[in-house]
Amino acid sequence: MTQPITTLEKPPSPGAPHRAELPLPVERTLANGLRVIAFPQRGAPKAYAVPIIAAQLIVRGGASAESEAEAGLATLTTSLITQGTATRSAVEIAQAVDGLGARLDAASGYDASTVSITALTHVFPDAFALFDEVVRQPSFPQAEVERVRAKAIGDLALSYSSPSALARFVAQRVAFASAPYGHPVAGTAETLAALDRDRIVAFHGRFFRPDNATLIIGGDCAPEDAFALAEKQFGGWRAPSEPLPEPVLFTVPPPRSRVVIVDKPDAGRTALLVGRVGISRRAKTYAAGVVATAVLSGYSGRLNQEVRVKRGLSYGAGAQLIARREPGLFLASTLVDHTKVEEAVTVVLDTLRGLAATPPEASELVTRKATISGGFSRSIETIDGIAGMLGELALYGMPLTDLGEYVPEIEAIDPAMVQQFAAAAFEELFIVLVGDAQVFGAAIAAAYPNTSIIPLAELDLGQPTAVKVPG
Amino acid sequence: MTSTVSGAGIAVAPIDFTDRTLPNGLRVLLVEDHRVPSVAINVGYRVGGKDDPPGRSGFAHLFEHLMFKGTKNTRPETIDRLTEDIGGLNNAFTAEDITNYYEVVPSNYLETLLWAEGDRLGSLAVTEEHFHTERDVVIGEYDQRILAEPYGMLDELVNREAFAVHPYRRGVIGDPENLRAATLDDVVAFHRTFYRPDNAVLVVVGDFDPVQANAWVDKYFGRVAKPDAPIPRVTAVEPPQTAERTFTYRAANVPLPAIEYAYHIPEWGHPDAPALDIVETLLGMGKSSRLYQSLVYLQRVATAAHASADLREQPGLFSFRAIASTGTPLERVREALDAEIARLRDELPAAAEMVRVRTQIASSFVRSRQTYNNIALALVRSAIERDDPGALNSDLDRYRAVTAADVQRVARQYLARENRTTIEYLPL
Numbered sequence: 001m002t003q004p005i006t007t008l009e010k011p012p013s014p015g016a017p018h019r020a021e022l023p024l025p026v027e028r029t030l031a032n033g034l035r036v037i038a039f040p041q042r043g044a045p046k047a048y049a050v051p052i053i054a055a056q057l058i059v060r061g062g063a064s065a066e067s068e069a070e071a072g073l074a075t076l077t078t079s080l081i082t083q084g085t086a087t088r089s090a091v092e093i094a095q096a097v098d099g100l101g102a103r104l105d106a107a108s109g110y111d112a113s114t115v116s117i118t119a120l121t122h123v124f125p126d127a128f129a130l131f132d133e134v135v136r137q138p139s140f141p142q143a144e145v146e147r148v149r150a151k152a153i154g155d156l157a158l159s160y161s162s163p164s165a166l167a168r169f170v171a172q173r174v175a176f177a178s179a180p181y182g183h184p185v186a187g188t189a190e191t192l193a194a195l196d197r198d199r200i201v202a203f204h205g206r207f208f209r210p211d212n213a214t215l216i217i218g219g220d221c222a223p224e225d226a227f228a229l230a231e232k233q234f235g236g237w238r239a240p241s242e243p244l245p246e247p248v249l250f251t252v253p254p255p256r257s258r259v260v261i262v263d264k265p266d267a268g269r270t271a272l273l274v275g276r277v278g279i280s281r282r283a284k285t286y287a288a289g290v291v292a293t294a295v296l297s298g299y300s301g302r303l304n305q306e307v308r309v310k311r312g313l314s315y316g317a318g319a320q321l322i323a324r325r326e327p328g329l330f331l332a333s334t335l336v337d338h339t340k341v342e343e344a345v346t347v348v349l350d351t352l353r354g355l356a357a358t359p360p361e362a363s364e365l366v367t368r369k370a371t372i373s374g375g376f377s378r379s380i381e382t383i384d385g386i387a388g389m390l391g392e393l394a395l396y397g398m399p400l401t402d403l404g405e406y407v408p409e410i411e412a413i414d415p416a417m418v419q420q421f422a423a424a425a426f427e428e429l430f431i432v433l434v435g436d437a438q439v440f441g442a443a444i445a446a447a448y449p450n451t452s453i454i455p456l457a458e459l460d461l462g463q464p465t466a467v468k469v470p471g
Numbered sequence: 472m473t474s475t476v477s478g479a480g481i482a483v484a485p486i487d488f489t490d491r492t493l494p495n496g497l498r499v500l501l502v503e504d505h506r507v508p509s510v511a512i513n514v515g516y517r518v519g520g521k522d523d524p525p526g527r528s529g530f531a532h533l534f535e536h537l538m539f540k541g542t543k544n545t546r547p548e549t550i551d552r553l554t555e556d557i558g559g560l561n562n563a564f565t566a567e568d569i570t571n572y573y574e575v576v577p578s579n580y581l582e583t584l585l586w587a588e589g590d591r592l593g594s595l596a597v598t599e600e601h602f603h604t605e606r607d608v609v610i611g612e613y614d615q616r617i618l619a620e621p622y623g624m625l626d627e628l629v630n631r632e633a634f635a636v637h638p639y640r641r642g643v644i645g646d647p648e649n650l651r652a653a654t655l656d657d658v659v660a661f662h663r664t665f666y667r668p669d670n671a672v673l674v675v676v677g678d679f680d681p682v683q684a685n686a687w688v689d690k691y692f693g694r695v696a697k698p699d700a701p702i703p704r705v706t707a708v709e710p711p712q713t714a715e716r717t718f719t720y721r722a723a724n725v726p727l728p729a730i731e732y733a734y735h736i737p738e739w740g741h742p743d744a745p746a747l748d749i750v751e752t753l754l755g756m757g758k759s760s761r762l763y764q765s766l767v768y769l770q771r772v773a774t775a776a777h778a779s780a781d782l783r784e785q786p787g788l789f790s791f792r793a794i795a796s797t798g799t800p801l802e803r804v805r806e807a808l809d810a811e812i813a814r815l816r817d818e819l820p821a822a823a824e825m826v827r828v829r830t831q832i833a834s835s836f837v838r839s840r841q842t843y844n845n846i847a848l849a850l851v852r853s854a855i856e857r858d859d860p861g862a863l864n865s866d867l868d869r870y871r872a873v874t875a876a877d878v879q880r881v882a883r884q885y886l887a888r889e890n891r892t893t894i895e896y897l898p899l
Binding site: 010013016019021091094095100101120122299375 | 482483484505506507508509543544545549551552553555556557558559560575576577578579580582583586587590619678756757758759760764768823826827830831832833834835837838840841842843
């Protein structure tokens with residue numbers, strides 16, 4: 001069949017962008033010191049109103065407040081908070097949550113512990129009362145402590161079997177050693193086994209207090225109603241007489257380039273991480289860091305282009321900037337065939353150094369910044385998404401108006417700022433490899449002077465060096 | 472103030488959509504909503520795994536991948552560039568009855584993406600080279616999802632053994648051998664046969680002006696011709712099952728033994744569908760559900776226990792899956808499952824349990840209405856799989872009308888032993 005001669009059509013150009021209508025948070029502090037932030041659903045014309053209200057309590061106190069010996073304590077405590085109160089068993093809580101069609105979750109990170117509830121408007125007051133009950137009166141029944149601990153240890157075994165998950169645990173240790181961001185949030189089988197109920201009760205008592213928490217209520221609820229609900233439910237919460245726990249301030253070890261290989265012969269592929277201690281959430285360079293990371297990430301980001309598209313070394317590659325109260329981590333990651341490790345390490349390092357050496361083209365920044373603002377737009381589509389962003393600002397003591405500043409700040413980043421960030425951040429990088437070291441270990445050790453190989457049986461994430469201590 | 476639909480005492484605003492059909496047969500559903508300056512575009516085609524050509528199991532899914540490989544106007548991956556580079560996203564999926572393509576982009580790019588979707592409906596220009604690469608990608612996906620994932624093969628086995636006649640037995644991911652036999656001619660024929668305006672539904676949800684959006688739809692989709700040939704449809708009817716069928720399979724990557732029960736149930740549009748959804752929720756949704764409480768929490772015979780009413784365009788399956796806890800013989804898991812099924816058939820659920828289940832269903836229904844893309848997907852599925860997008864707005868009422876006696880009746884009618892296919896899935 002002969003092809004008719006046709007003129008190719010070009011895609012039509014975009015119209016003028018519409019501005020995002022951001023939620024307007026308002027706040028008030030209760031007499032007991034509890035900070036309450038409310039944000040109403042946006043009443044745009046022709047908006048499909050969703051009859052949902054969400055509440056989130058953020059407590060300053062997470063895994064970075066644990067000692068090394070207590071690794072996993074914050075996570076164990078929050079996992080147990082929904083598993084029994086003064087008046088209800090774990091089963092009764094589950095029945096109450098399901099009976100209300102609500103969703104009740106609790107989790108800890110390094111800097112904070114969070115409990116959240118979402119329910120339909122007409123049952124929200126009942127759901128909120130239940131939320132109050134688990135936050136203030138968890139009973140931590142011994143049987144549930146055992147059950148949750150056993151499950152946590154089982155889950156650890158599962159995540160250790162994944163090279164990518166294991167590499168992330170190892171990277172925390174390589175970057176932070178014995179600093180409070182070094183030990184795994186989930187703990188280790190040994191530290192979990194040693195935690196008893198008394199420590200859990202003490203952790204809860206120490207951090208779950210009104211003057212150490214922020215309560216966010218948003219969705220189908222006017223701010224005045226949200227404040228009234230907060231006062232009714234949490235107004236009687238009294239802070240203990242002990243002084244408020246101080247946020248843990250610490251310095252992180254200076255970065256130094258080194259390679260840590262965990263020999264896991266049964267790994268299907270090798271997980272490769274290149275990283276370094278990064279920046280704090282409040283750092284002035286945060287926006288530049290977010291843009292630099294976006295230049296490297298995503299399908300058309302540089303790492304994926306170099307690793308997957310040009311060389312077919314992996315199904316994907318990307319980067320992450322994890323910013324916390326104190327400097328967090330920058331990580332570039334991919335998963336490659338054991339035989340391709342050496343080449344992939346070179347490609348990833350060269351890609352990072354390329355950005356540190358030369359500012360990106362302005363046109364490249366336009367599309368990479370668009371991925372950031374697009375992600376932001378999608379996050380503010382849901383009530384939980386908005387609450388999550390406000391919670392982060394509150395946790396790190398940043399003004400809530402920063403929600404509206406985020407996209408303009410990203411837009412203001414120019415190529416030179418991206419290069420400056422990369423030049424400062426991509427020095428003294430560490431490399432973590434989890435895979436079959438028999439295949440690539442010798443070649444890597446020959447190419448990179450500061451290389452150590454840890455057999456999987458010798459790995460102990462409970463140690464600052466990540467290596468088992470004899471005896 | 473718009474009217475409300477209610478269920479379990481919940482007042483929910485209906486999804487307010489316009490519904491029209493272009494002269495070439497394309498059904499167009501629009502939902503205007505200005506909460507966020509973005510739009511979700513979904514184009515659903517009434518073609519899925521069950522429509523794979525003979526000897527080409529998995530072809531509808533392979534074809535979905537090829538829809539990203541260029542048209543007469545565009546180079547491969549144009550849709551990716553037109554979405555990701557402006558902060559949007561795109562993807563597609565193939566199910567038994569539907570292949571759906573979607574994009575979420577800033578609202579000022581609506582015209583661009585309508586052009587792109589109209590363009591790939593109107594023409595496809597895949598090269599031999601791209602065809603071969605993508606076929607390898609799809610076979611790689613089979614290796615990763617079916618062979619490498621624990622229990623990955625079990626879904627395939629359930630479809631294969633539960634359906635004797637209906638093409639649902641071939642599943643969606645298909646057979647790598649069949650895919651290796653496929654040719655570029657098959658691709659051209661498939662596009663001509665199924666990718667036509669009268670076999671598609673376009674849904675746009677979000678921040679747009681309907682007058683302008685409708686004009687763009689007319690411009691970029693209206694010009695695609697409607698072919699004369701009839702669209703082939705699956706007419707096979709699965710004969711009623713009269714005796715239980717039992718199979719034992721052993722496979723690598725089975726960490727713990729599992730058991731699966733699959734019962735034939737009617738199609739999604741059938742009046743019993745809401746009651747079957749209620750049974751699914753009662754058994755399997757949340758920590759207070761019957762299967763979790765009984766098998767996982769109290770008896771500890773299973774590490775996981777699920778129930779699923781897999782309602783499709785044509786009669787589907789109600790399935791149970793339980794994975795034994797370490798050291799528990801599968802026979803004990805089976806006894807515990809049988810006891811729960813007998814309980815459904817023998818006892819009426821308590822009023823309080825019915826209230827809980829209706830509230831759970833209503834809550835997840837409302838929660839899933841938060842994003843533009845979820846609303847668009849719900850409309851596409853309802854339009855294609857039960858030929859009635861508006862049914863979404865009366866679903867909650869239908870759930871509310873289900874009584875405890877209905878639950879018992881559908882359990883007795885469908886969860887009967889002779890209607891069951893049992894698969895024991897064991898480690899090597």
